[in-house]
Amino acid sequence: MTESPQKKPARKPARKRAPRTLGPEKTEKIFAALAHDRPDPKTELEYSDPFTLLVAVALSAQATDVGVNKATRKLFAIADTPEKMLALGEDGVAEHIKTIGLWRNKAKNVIALSQKILDDFGGEVPRTRDELTTLPGVGRKTANVVMNEVFGEPTIAVDTHIFRVSNRTGLAPGKTPDEVEAGLERVTPAEWKKGAHHWLILHGRYVCKARTPECWRCVIAEWCKYTPKTPDPASVSALGPKAPKKKK
Ligand code: SF4
16 A cells, blocks of 8 residues: 655745845935935926926936927927917927927827816816826826925835936835835935935936946945945056956
Protein backbone atom coordinates (compact mmCIF):
# COMPACT_ATOMS: atom_id res chain seq x y z
CA MET A 1 0.00 0.00 0.00
CA THR A 2 1.39 3.38 -0.89
CA GLU A 3 1.33 6.13 1.65
CA SER A 4 -0.90 8.99 0.78
CA PRO A 5 1.19 12.14 0.28
CA GLN A 6 1.17 14.40 3.27
CA LYS A 7 -0.80 17.53 2.75
CA LYS A 8 1.41 20.60 2.70
CA PRO A 9 0.26 23.36 5.04
CA ALA A 10 -1.44 26.12 3.07
CA ARG A 11 0.94 28.98 2.38
CA LYS A 12 0.19 32.25 3.99
CA PRO A 13 -0.30 34.98 1.38
CA ALA A 14 2.77 37.25 1.25
CA ARG A 15 2.15 40.39 3.24
CA LYS A 16 2.42 43.52 1.11
CA ARG A 17 4.86 45.90 2.69
CA ALA A 18 4.80 49.61 2.07
CA PRO A 19 8.09 50.72 0.48
CA ARG A 20 10.58 52.12 2.98
CA THR A 21 10.61 55.87 3.17
CA LEU A 22 13.18 58.20 4.67
CA GLY A 23 11.52 58.71 8.01
CA PRO A 24 10.08 61.92 9.45
CA GLU A 25 13.36 63.57 10.41
CA LYS A 26 14.99 63.42 6.98
CA THR A 27 11.69 64.19 5.23
CA GLU A 28 11.34 67.35 7.33
CA LYS A 29 14.92 68.36 6.51
CA ILE A 30 14.36 67.83 2.79
CA PHE A 31 11.26 70.04 2.66
CA ALA A 32 12.89 72.69 4.84
CA ALA A 33 15.90 72.78 2.49
CA LEU A 34 13.72 72.92 -0.65
CA ALA A 35 11.61 75.69 0.91
CA HIS A 36 14.71 77.66 1.84
CA ASP A 37 16.03 77.26 -1.69
CA ARG A 38 12.79 78.47 -3.34
CA PRO A 39 10.81 80.46 -0.77
CA ASP A 40 8.00 81.41 -3.16
CA PRO A 41 7.46 78.59 -5.63
CA LYS A 42 4.90 79.06 -8.39
CA THR A 43 3.78 77.28 -11.50
CA GLU A 44 5.65 78.37 -14.61
CA LEU A 45 2.46 78.27 -16.66
CA GLU A 46 1.09 81.73 -17.45
CA TYR A 47 -2.53 82.35 -16.41
CA SER A 48 -4.76 85.09 -15.07
CA ASP A 49 -7.61 83.23 -13.35
CA PRO A 50 -8.87 79.69 -12.60
CA PHE A 51 -10.22 79.21 -16.13
CA THR A 52 -7.00 80.15 -17.93
CA LEU A 53 -4.98 78.01 -15.50
CA LEU A 54 -7.30 75.06 -16.11
CA VAL A 55 -6.89 75.41 -19.89
CA ALA A 56 -3.11 75.86 -19.61
CA VAL A 57 -2.74 72.76 -17.42
CA ALA A 58 -4.99 70.73 -19.72
CA LEU A 59 -2.77 71.76 -22.65
CA SER A 60 0.45 70.95 -20.82
CA ALA A 61 0.22 67.14 -21.02
CA GLN A 62 3.20 65.95 -23.06
CA ALA A 63 4.28 69.55 -23.67
CA THR A 64 6.67 71.93 -21.97
CA ASP A 65 5.45 74.93 -19.97
CA VAL A 66 7.47 77.16 -22.30
CA GLY A 67 5.67 75.70 -25.34
CA VAL A 68 2.26 76.05 -23.69
CA ASN A 69 2.93 79.67 -22.68
CA LYS A 70 3.93 80.54 -26.22
CA ALA A 71 0.61 79.23 -27.53
CA THR A 72 -1.65 80.51 -24.75
CA ARG A 73 -0.32 84.07 -24.85
CA LYS A 74 -2.06 84.54 -28.20
CA LEU A 75 -5.00 82.26 -27.40
CA PHE A 76 -5.87 83.98 -24.11
CA ALA A 77 -5.53 87.41 -25.72
CA ILE A 78 -8.68 86.63 -27.68
CA ALA A 79 -10.35 83.92 -25.55
CA ASP A 80 -9.90 83.95 -21.78
CA THR A 81 -13.42 82.89 -20.73
CA PRO A 82 -15.56 79.83 -21.51
CA GLU A 83 -17.91 82.01 -23.60
CA LYS A 84 -15.10 83.45 -25.71
CA MET A 85 -13.56 80.01 -26.12
CA LEU A 86 -16.86 78.67 -27.49
CA ALA A 87 -17.16 81.66 -29.80
CA LEU A 88 -13.67 80.92 -31.12
CA GLY A 89 -14.69 77.32 -31.83
CA GLU A 90 -12.68 74.10 -32.05
CA ASP A 91 -10.92 75.06 -35.29
CA GLY A 92 -10.00 78.46 -33.90
CA VAL A 93 -8.54 76.93 -30.73
CA ALA A 94 -6.72 74.30 -32.80
CA GLU A 95 -5.14 76.99 -34.92
CA HIS A 96 -3.55 78.52 -31.79
CA ILE A 97 -2.26 75.33 -30.22
CA LYS A 98 -0.90 73.49 -33.27
CA THR A 99 2.63 73.73 -31.90
CA ILE A 100 1.66 71.60 -28.88
CA GLY A 101 1.51 67.79 -28.84
CA LEU A 102 -1.94 66.16 -29.14
CA TRP A 103 -3.40 69.49 -30.27
CA ARG A 104 -6.44 68.05 -32.08
CA ASN A 105 -7.69 66.25 -29.01
CA LYS A 106 -6.80 69.13 -26.72
CA ALA A 107 -8.75 71.62 -28.87
CA LYS A 108 -11.77 69.34 -28.69
CA ASN A 109 -11.44 69.09 -24.89
CA VAL A 110 -11.03 72.84 -24.39
CA ILE A 111 -14.29 73.44 -26.23
CA ALA A 112 -16.10 70.62 -24.41
CA LEU A 113 -14.90 71.72 -20.96
CA SER A 114 -15.87 75.34 -21.68
CA GLN A 115 -19.36 74.15 -22.61
CA LYS A 116 -19.66 72.05 -19.45
CA ILE A 117 -18.43 74.88 -17.20
CA LEU A 118 -21.21 77.05 -18.64
CA ASP A 119 -23.89 74.34 -18.57
CA ASP A 120 -23.20 72.75 -15.19
CA PHE A 121 -21.16 75.18 -13.10
CA GLY A 122 -22.61 78.59 -13.91
CA GLY A 123 -19.51 79.66 -15.85
CA GLU A 124 -17.14 79.16 -12.87
CA VAL A 125 -14.37 76.58 -12.62
CA PRO A 126 -15.51 74.11 -9.92
CA ARG A 127 -13.37 73.79 -6.78
CA THR A 128 -13.53 70.11 -5.88
CA ARG A 129 -11.62 67.22 -7.40
CA ASP A 130 -14.82 65.25 -8.04
CA GLU A 131 -16.34 68.12 -9.97
CA LEU A 132 -13.16 69.08 -11.79
CA THR A 133 -12.63 65.54 -13.07
CA THR A 134 -16.08 65.55 -14.69
CA LEU A 135 -14.71 68.10 -17.17
CA PRO A 136 -13.55 66.63 -20.49
CA GLY A 137 -9.76 66.16 -20.61
CA VAL A 138 -9.34 66.88 -16.88
CA GLY A 139 -7.80 64.01 -14.93
CA ARG A 140 -6.71 63.76 -11.32
CA LYS A 141 -3.35 65.40 -12.02
CA THR A 142 -4.84 68.48 -13.72
CA ALA A 143 -7.47 68.76 -10.98
CA ASN A 144 -4.78 68.61 -8.28
CA VAL A 145 -2.72 71.34 -9.94
CA VAL A 146 -5.73 73.66 -10.25
CA MET A 147 -6.86 73.00 -6.67
CA ASN A 148 -3.36 73.67 -5.35
CA GLU A 149 -2.48 76.68 -7.46
CA VAL A 150 -5.68 78.71 -7.45
CA PHE A 151 -7.74 77.35 -4.58
CA GLY A 152 -4.87 76.89 -2.12
CA GLU A 153 -5.57 73.21 -1.41
CA PRO A 154 -2.67 71.07 -0.17
CA THR A 155 -2.86 68.67 -3.14
CA ILE A 156 0.14 67.06 -4.79
CA ALA A 157 -0.10 66.31 -8.51
CA VAL A 158 2.44 63.66 -9.44
CA ASP A 159 3.99 64.38 -12.81
CA THR A 160 7.14 62.86 -14.29
CA HIS A 161 9.44 65.14 -12.23
CA ILE A 162 7.76 64.46 -8.89
CA PHE A 163 7.63 60.74 -9.66
CA ARG A 164 11.38 60.68 -10.32
CA VAL A 165 12.41 62.81 -7.33
CA SER A 166 10.16 60.88 -4.93
CA ASN A 167 11.66 57.58 -6.03
CA ARG A 168 15.29 58.63 -6.23
CA THR A 169 15.35 60.37 -2.88
CA GLY A 170 13.29 57.72 -1.12
CA LEU A 171 10.77 60.35 0.00
CA ALA A 172 7.80 58.38 -1.34
CA PRO A 173 8.84 55.45 -3.52
CA GLY A 174 6.16 53.93 -5.71
CA LYS A 175 5.63 52.12 -8.99
CA THR A 176 2.77 54.30 -10.21
CA PRO A 177 1.92 58.01 -9.89
CA ASP A 178 -1.03 57.09 -7.66
CA GLU A 179 1.24 55.14 -5.31
CA VAL A 180 3.68 58.05 -5.14
CA GLU A 181 0.85 60.51 -4.55
CA ALA A 182 -0.49 58.39 -1.69
CA GLY A 183 3.04 58.11 -0.24
CA LEU A 184 3.64 61.86 -0.43
CA GLU A 185 0.27 62.52 1.18
CA ARG A 186 1.32 60.24 4.01
CA VAL A 187 4.85 61.49 4.67
CA THR A 188 4.69 65.22 3.88
CA PRO A 189 4.42 67.28 7.07
CA ALA A 190 1.31 69.50 7.12
CA GLU A 191 3.26 72.75 7.03
CA TRP A 192 4.94 71.80 3.71
CA LYS A 193 1.94 70.26 1.94
CA LYS A 194 0.80 73.35 0.09
CA GLY A 195 4.22 74.00 -1.46
CA ALA A 196 5.37 70.37 -1.83
CA HIS A 197 4.00 70.06 -5.35
CA HIS A 198 5.97 73.04 -6.66
CA TRP A 199 9.17 72.34 -4.76
CA LEU A 200 9.37 68.79 -6.03
CA ILE A 201 8.51 69.70 -9.64
CA LEU A 202 11.03 72.52 -9.80
CA HIS A 203 13.69 70.42 -8.11
CA GLY A 204 13.14 67.66 -10.67
CA ARG A 205 13.06 70.05 -13.60
CA TYR A 206 16.20 72.03 -12.75
CA VAL A 207 18.39 69.88 -10.49
CA CYS A 208 17.34 66.24 -10.23
CA LYS A 209 17.15 65.96 -14.02
CA ALA A 210 16.03 62.77 -15.69
CA ARG A 211 19.21 61.91 -17.55
CA THR A 212 21.85 63.17 -15.13
CA PRO A 213 20.83 64.40 -11.68
CA GLU A 214 23.04 67.32 -10.66
CA CYS A 215 23.77 65.94 -7.21
CA TRP A 216 26.88 68.07 -6.72
CA ARG A 217 24.74 71.21 -6.41
CA CYS A 218 21.68 69.64 -4.82
CA VAL A 219 20.47 71.12 -1.54
CA ILE A 220 18.98 67.83 -0.39
CA ALA A 221 21.85 65.51 -1.36
CA GLU A 222 22.70 64.91 2.29
CA TRP A 223 19.43 63.04 2.92
CA CYS A 224 18.79 61.58 -0.55
CA LYS A 225 19.09 57.82 -0.95
CA TYR A 226 20.16 57.86 -4.59
CA THR A 227 23.58 56.38 -5.31
CA PRO A 228 26.03 56.91 -6.78
CA LYS A 229 25.67 60.66 -6.62
CA THR A 230 26.76 62.57 -9.73
CA PRO A 231 30.13 64.27 -9.06
CA ASP A 232 30.84 67.89 -9.90
CA PRO A 233 31.96 67.94 -13.56
CA ALA A 234 34.44 70.74 -12.70
CA SER A 235 36.25 68.52 -10.21
CA VAL A 236 36.15 65.60 -12.65
CA SER A 237 37.69 67.64 -15.47
CA ALA A 238 40.26 69.07 -13.02
CA LEU A 239 41.69 65.58 -12.80
CA GLY A 240 42.87 66.16 -16.34
CA PRO A 241 42.22 64.41 -19.61
CA LYS A 242 42.15 60.65 -19.59
CA ALA A 243 45.39 58.99 -20.53
CA PRO A 244 45.19 57.75 -24.12
CA LYS A 245 44.66 54.02 -24.42
CA LYS A 246 47.70 52.04 -25.36
CA LYS A 247 47.56 50.42 -28.76
CA LYS A 248 47.77 46.68 -28.61
S1 SF4 B 1 21.17 64.11 -4.62
FE1 SF4 B 1 20.99 63.76 -6.81
S2 SF4 B 1 19.49 62.14 -7.03
FE2 SF4 B 1 19.26 63.00 -4.98
S3 SF4 B 1 17.68 64.57 -5.20
FE3 SF4 B 1 19.64 65.56 -5.41
S4 SF4 B 1 19.99 65.60 -7.61
FE4 SF4 B 1 18.40 64.07 -7.23
